[in-house]
Amino acid sequence: MNETNSQAQWITQQIMAEMAKSHPESASPSRAISDSAQPALMVPVGISNRHVHLSREDMDILFGYGSSLTRMKAVKQPGQFAAAETVTIKGPKKAIENVRILGPLRSETQVEISIADGFVLGVQAPIKMSGDLVGSSPIEIMGPKGSVTKDGGVIVAWRHIHIPCDMAAQYGLTDGQEVSVQTEGHRAGIMQRIAVRATQASVLEMHVDVEEANAYGLTNGSLVKVIG
Secondary structure, eight states: OOHHHHHHHHHHHHHHHHHHHHOHHHHOHHHHHHSSSOOOOEEEEEEEOSEEEOBHHHHHHHHOTTOOOOEEEEOSSTTOEEEEEEEEEEOSSOEEEEEEEEESOBSSOEEEOOHHHHHHHTOOOOEEOTTOOTTOEEEEEEOSSOEEEEEEEEEEEOOEEEEOHHHHHHTTOOTTOEEEEEOOSTTOOEEEEEEEEEOTTOOSEEEEEHHHHHHHTOOTTOEEEEOO
């Protein structure tokens, strides 16, 4: 097992241990084995604000040739991090400053915004899975050393659940499948059409944007229950 997979497995085990403390009836491995019914899958929430993923080519233009991202804070998914560097994104109407870059660098530049951000910028970004940039909106990105104008790349990220492959198999889930979850609290409700992203290096976590989190009263670490 490589280092990334080991890290993912360790983080997932810690999450499951915390879930067992607060929801022992649904998160206990021994309970899952002894009960005839499969326990509910409880998933912690991670709230995603607007951010940018840069390609090597665009990084060179915006921050200087050969520049690199400065790791500021690790995020839960192994190998990914919030960088100290920020950029300004500019649409036909207005610009939004201090937009965080997430690393590492990618093969294509991608800008993830909320629907409200689209109103500010004057763009109609489609709701897409990360990496699917077909039909995405154009944008200008400005950095300290230069700017780039992209014909596409702006999306509103489709809400999704990251899950390790072995855990997905345990709960009968497959990569690309859509599920629904039940939320709790004052704004409890059922959130539908959540994509499953199963990879061996994943850590269990549901990603939603700020608007979705506010609508359901979710905060980072809130638990939601997969109901089908």
